[in-house]
Amino acid sequence: MKVLYALSDMEIELSENYVATLYIENMLYFRHTLQELSAQIAGAEGHWVFTQAQQQLDCKKDVILVTDLFHIDGNQKSVLSKLHAYLTSIAEEESELLYEINDKLRRLYTEITLQAPVEVGYKAALSAQDLIKAGDFKFEWGETELLERLVTYLDIICDLLKSKLIVLVNVRKYMTEEELKLVYEHCIRKKIPIFCIESGYTCHSVDELLEKVYTIDKDLCFIY
Incomplete structure (x- = not known):
């Protein structure tokens, strides 16, 4: 699977064997591109392109965007x-x-x-x-810790919705490196397709075997 943004030279290859993380250092650009991605998933036109086997994915049907880890519960109607x-x-x-x-x-x-x-x-x-x-069946979360909540949510989305890609935004802001490793290992083991987008300056990979890091710097240059 590939991720492209048509207004830049960004092209990221996604793999079942590692998690790709994109850092966007320019905050205005980060906000604009994330708003655009959110709109595309709601059905609008935009410049984000996701392809699989040379076929373009339907963002509204195939892509899930997670921007707030504190309010994920899996109980949306779909x-x-x-x-x-x-x-x-x-x-x-x-x-x-x-x-x-x-x-x-x-x-x-x-x-x-x-x-x-x-x-x-x-x-x-x-x-x-x-x-x-x-x-009236629904998922019960109780006082579930954030790490367990996220992993369970990813399982739900992958197993029930059969979504082709889950985009996680600023997940590093909420979790330690050890917790991130556990999330990445779980996704790789279960072949859950995730793509991470982070705001701010690039951090090193939590584990080079688990994560591949890309950057759009403050001057909007794509670095890989």
Whole structure:
């Protein structure tokens, strides 16, 4: 996979074997390009280009942008719909249990309607999808530490949404080098496609085997 920005000579090769990190030293340029990327993911036109096997990715469908690690929870509508579909497929295999549940519900509904002051109708049977929807399933985070929260979120996005790229912004500002190594190792091991963008002056790689660093300096020159 490659990452390009059409208004510069930036071209970054992404790999399953390491994490690519781009430092943007010019803060105005950082803000402008990140705003543009956010708009592209929302469906607007822009100059960020992501390609895989020489095919351009659809930013809105294929790319996830994470800018605030304190507010990731995996409970956005698109993720929950995938979770519910997955749980429904499991519930559909429990045919005997579904029959028992519907049998008991029919008895309950019959008793309720007999006591109603007017004639009322009801749904004769609930599907596995109906029952999962009624369960209001969602991810519970509690007091999860930031490192565990991020790793779990990356797993959720990769496994359920099947996103082709997750862009993490300023993750280094929140984590120690040891924590970053754990995140990178996890992503490489599970083949979770991430690309990191950092603001400010370039730092050394946390581990040259895990991370490859690129820079757009304050004069907007691309350094690799």
